[in-house]
Amino acid sequence: MAIFTFEPAMAIAQHCVRRRFRYATCKTCAGECPAQVFSPVEGGMNVDASMCIQCGNCLFVCPAEAISGPSPATRYYSGDTLVGPFSHQAPTVNELLLWHREYGIRFVALTLEQNEPWLLAIARLNLVLKEYGEPVWGIKPPAVVAVNLARRSLFHVPREHVNSAAVRPGIRRVRQLFQEQSEIALSIDPSRCVMCSACWRACPEKCLRFDAGEVILDAAACTGCGGCAAVCLHQAVKIEKRRGLSAIKRLSASERTCRSCHRVFWALAPDALHCSLCKHHLHGMRA
Structure with a gap:
C-alpha cells in the first residue's frame, strides 16, 4: 500500500548563487545542514531530500534565500x-x-x-x-507546572x-533588523577594477552600485552570497566575513579619455591612461 506524505518537496531555486554564477563558491547550506542533505557540484547544489530532518536551519543561512520545502520550527x-x-x-x-x-x-x-x-x-x-x-x-x-490528577484533566495539561x-526566515530580514551592524566587509582594489559594472549588476541586494561618479559599497545589506566576487574577471572585488559597525564606503571614479582609442571611459585608478581593452594590447593597436 502506498504511503502518502504531505511534506513539501525540498528544492533549490534558480536564484541560488551557485546556479547563477559558474565560479560561485557558496556552500553555506551544506555547512549548516546536520543531515548532509546538500552537496556542492559544479553549477549548482545537489539535494538528497530523503535525508532531510525538517529542522529548517538551512532557511536561515542561505544568502540568496533560494531553499524551499522545510518550514521554520515552531x-x-x-x-x-x-x-x-x-x-x-x-x-x-x-x-x-x-x-x-x-x-x-x-x-x-x-x-x-x-x-x-x-x-x-x-x-x-x-x-x-x-x-x-x-x-x-x-x-x-x-x-x-502543577498537574491536575483528575481523570479527565490528564488528557490535556x-x-x-x-x-x-x-x-520568518531569511538573512535579509536579519540585516533589516540590525542595519547598524554588518557581517561582511566589502572592498574593491582600484588598481584591478576596470569599471565593467558586472559586480553591481550581479548583486541582488544593491550593496555595490555606481552613482554620480562614485562606486558605493554598502556592507550593511550584504548577505555574503559572493556573487559579486564570482563575476569579477579581474579579481578586484573582495568579500570577508567580519562583523562590525556598518559604514558606507565611497570610491571616487573619474571620466577619462583613452590615449589609444580616444574613447571615454571610467576608472577608479587616478593614473589610468588606457581603457580596459586597450591596456591589454600593444600601444596604439586599437587607435
Whole structure:
C-alpha cells in the first residue's frame, strides 16, 4: 500500500548563487545542514531530500534565500523567555537573532543536563550579541507546572501564558533588523577594477552600485552570497566575513579619455591612461 506524505518537496531555486554564477563558491547550506542533505557540484547544489530532518536551519543561512520545502520550527515562549518543549536540533544564530529583535526574547528556560546543543547555540548567540552591543541571553530553570490528577484533566495539561510562533526566515530580514551592524566587509582594489559594472549588476541586494561618479559599497545589506566576487574577471572585488559597525564606503571614479582609442571611459585608478581593452594590447593597436 502506498504511503502518502504531505511534506513539501525540498528544492533549490534558480536564484541560488551557485546556479547563477559558474565560479560561485557558496556552500553555506551544506555547512549548516546536520543531515548532509546538500552537496556542492559544479553549477549548482545537489539535494538528497530523503535525508532531510525538517529542522529548517538551512532557511536561515542561505544568502540568496533560494531553499524551499522545510518550514521554520515552531517555538514556545512566555514573555521574554523561550520555553520547552525544545527541538533536538538547536537553532542557528540567525534564527535566535530574529527572536531577540522581533519578540524581545532574553532568556531560555531549560535544564543544563538535557539540552547541550541549545546551550552551545546560546553561547554562539551571546558572542554575536556582545559584538553588536545588545543584551545577552540568560538561562532560567524550567517552571514547575502543577498537574491536575483528575481523570479527565490528564488528557490535556494546559500551560497558561505560553504562546507558540515561528519566525520568518531569511538573512535579509536579519540585516533589516540590525542595519547598524554588518557581517561582511566589502572592498574593491582600484588598481584591478576596470569599471565593467558586472559586480553591481550581479548583486541582488544593491550593496555595490555606481552613482554620480562614485562606486558605493554598502556592507550593511550584504548577505555574503559572493556573487559579486564570482563575476569579477579581474579579481578586484573582495568579500570577508567580519562583523562590525556598518559604514558606507565611497570610491571616487573619474571620466577619462583613452590615449589609444580616444574613447571615454571610467576608472577608479587616478593614473589610468588606457581603457580596459586597450591596456591589454600593444600601444596604439586599437587607435
